Amino acid sequence: MSFRRTPHRHSFTQSKHVSNSGIIKLSSLLQQSINKQKQKQKQNPLFQSQSHSLPSINHKSVTHHFDYMILLQPLPPISSFNQLLNSVSKSKLAIVLYRKMNNTHLPICPNLVTFNIVLNCYCDLNEVGFALGIKGLILKKGFIPNSVTYTSLIKGLFKRNEVIEAVRLFKRMILDGVKPHGMTYGTLINGLCKAGKIDTAVRFHEDVMSGKLGLGFVCKPNVVCYSMLIDNLCRVGCVSKARELFMEMKSRRISPDVVAFTSLIRGLAVLDLQEAKCLFVEMVGEGIRPSVGTFNLLVNVLCKEGRFNEASGLFELMIQKGEQVDSLSYNTLMHGYCLDGKIDEAKELYISMVAKGVEPDVQIYNVLINGYIKVRRVEEAIRIFKQMIHRTIKPNIVTYNALLTGVLQKGDVLAAQKVFDEMPVYGIKPSYCTYNILLSGLCRNNHVWQALELLQTLENNGVDLGIKVYNSVIDGLCKSGQMGNAWDVYTKLLSKGLKPSVVTYTIMIHGFCKVGQLEKADSLFFEMIENGCAPNMVTFNAFMRKDSNVAPKVIELLKNMVENKVTPDASTVSLMVDLLSKDEKYKKYLDILLTFVEVAHPTDLFVGHLIAEIASKCCPLKSYSIWVKIFEILLCGGDTS
Template sequence: MRCCCRARRPGLGLAFFGRLLRTGLRTDGVDAYALIKCFCLAKRTDEAVSVLLHRLPELGRVPDALSYSVVLKVLCDDGRSQRALGLLQMMWKEGGGCAPNVVAYSTVIHGFCKEGKVSKACELFNEMVQQGVKPNVVTYTQVIDALCKARAMDKAESFLRHMVDNDVRPNNVTYKCIIQGYSSLGWWEEAVKIFRETTSRGLILDDVTRNSFVSSLCNHGRSKEAAEIAHQIIENGTTVSISTYGIILGELCRNDCTEEAIVLFHKLGAVDVKFDITIFNTMIDAMYRVRRREEANILFAAISANGLVPNASTYRIMITNLLKEGSMEEADHMFSSMETSGYAPSSVLLNDIIRMLLEKGEIVKAGNYLSKVDGKSISLEASTGLLMRHLFSTEGKYHEQIKSLPERYQYFGVRHS
């Protein structure tokens, strides 16, 4: 029957048991756990309970704690935690080898938590302690998670303290629950405090939780706190994914904390963190923003030195920033490098280039880029057309230079009423 369970063929196991009964052979050697497991896998939970409480004793088999635990789990998974509680209490009455252990209690507590019956879960937790069964990290974490979801953060913190006082060490899942609880309430100071405690204990949150948390901090105007978290991670020597640092650096730059981003970037480089192309792009753009062009160029050169290849975003950042600075020849060279590398210019980039050149009076160069607008993969944006109409109309600033444009755009030079 155990083989049938492992093969996910419970019906075959039950058929085997039925045949055994019909032959009149001795049944005192029947594997109680396997029999119960077969009923549960076959979604015949009520029959499993009946066999557990009545049929097994008739067959001369005494159910053990493991058999009870299987039924408890299935009942809780079916949303019948109250029924599971009744079975748990029967285990206590049976005593001996059937006395509920931490796994049995944790199963029912988790069931109540999933059903949103947090007070029931807490009551059962207290009963468990009174009966001398010591909760483990799973039990504590289940209750803490339910309390956090119910926004009862004071009680969740109380359980955390109780946990530590009883020498049960919280794990990363425990802290994750509390961090998410505080974050959902917007209690950022408390969330940051718990996050730092997690890091100081050498625990590593999963990437999704950590990245979501630092993004939330930044989105709520707390980019500097996110940066402080990054500094703490570095100082503790904790290894985290590069995506976490990428989020923090990106958010710092977006929230006008560019200098803080540069300090953090250099600190990460000093401990040999391997940057990806997204971080290089972010920091090149940041360097240009604070007029540190030489450092931006050094970073661009460092891309290939780090075994990476510039992508379309890299070229866009370099070209637009070079144009903003008036470095037309360098921008042209970068554009050629982009095409040589196999990156076709996007419609957005080409329109940006044309507008910047026109605004700077570089009509001939703008005309060269206009010739790349084919009306198919690349089209002229409305804002570009409006600018050309403004500059090249009979009253426009550059009306006399209209002949420098490709012929199909020279209609912008006619009078528009």
């Protein structure tokens, strides 16, 4: 019996980690084991690329230490066992060792710390039922659950999305006289935010800070709690409340971290760009290193607003501050330049990037290729593509879609075919967008039959094509006068599970009007209305140009426009002027025109002017009253009641 509890005599028993009393200094042994594990990981190249990951604990070594400990006589104190359990508290091994402790029939008496470690482990493993059982065991053993116990249970309940139960347990904790600490507060705030209960989290924060819960500064929020609230408020668009909490945090002398700054900057960037920029400068001035994401966000917003000089200035500021901008930072600014047609500036930025040792990726090259194609400098886009291949950077579908767009802009169908055939070489499958580019490009370049053959080939191969692809082919057929083929493609849409869009109907109506098949155009128009597809201005314009003597039709179309809340553009109204002014039956049209004025945009004075022009040509004596009506609508903001 004594032999079972006495370790074998080998070199390990003579270790300097065993004191004269025979009790092992477990902390030293564990640290030694962990250091060895760290050393192995550092020697592994994979670990070098994941240096931010925490080192994993060697479970075999921990089990070995446990087996060794229970053989010692006298037994190590419970604090040593707790330290061992805590080292593996994120895995099921902690529970296995705890059960092993209870089954050894040794005088090992778990204390509150032991139970808390096991309870927390159960919660991490999403086994809250067992965790609540441990809480019951704590009470049975005569211990009083503390804030650590409750915090772990609250975290576990949130993990199971039992939000109401978690909040109820927090209140139970206060009623039981257990004072929550900062970790408890943070767990509750984090859980409520993740559950989407942002309002509840803010109210809880306000109750704590106002003293309503009677917690005082025992439950003082820290920078992490404030950052969580600010970030989640900005995500749901409550930027003003987030700003308020940001100022409150600073007034309590809690320095905002990069998360708080970045979250508020992201929220403000859409509402008040100037304030967002000031906050960014403040962050940099306080020595807080902005994340690359924050910087890229501001540059992106500035570029979208056309403020390229400011975006460039911000970029230069980051470089002057010694901040490490990445390829995405360059990509963002280059994309902004390309949106504004400043491809040469984008190319200079690319050269600067390469000179600074930042390796361009496929996204960078895509921005340049798209930029050159946008300004119709296709040859230079192809040159950039060749540079990309030379650098052994693999192109993607975006690259090839851009190249196809470019060569088809030039009308080089043969080159487009070569580009398309080259895609499988890089393992790239054509996308829905690719087929749309290719088919519409073939139609634009008078290769309608080739487009139709390609469409049939794709259908036969079971390629899933959307309505936009069919619209491109139908448009090409209509423009080339092949209404029979266009009608065949159109009538097969429903059998393919596709619903004609307003664009589909408009293309077909315009095509039939162009070849003088007005009855078919009428039929399609009413079919469009019956199918709940509201016509747009292009549809109406196509109709109004189909016949010079269509005053009654114009009125019918006006009624449809009012019913479908379609506001005419200048060309439509101008066309109405020409058509209605030629018809002597003008009086019955005035009420319809007035009705249309009432649904027109109240600030669109130009539309109002054109409608008044219609009235003046149809009925000069009533034009003054029409103008009075228009100004009444404008002054009342559209409310004529």
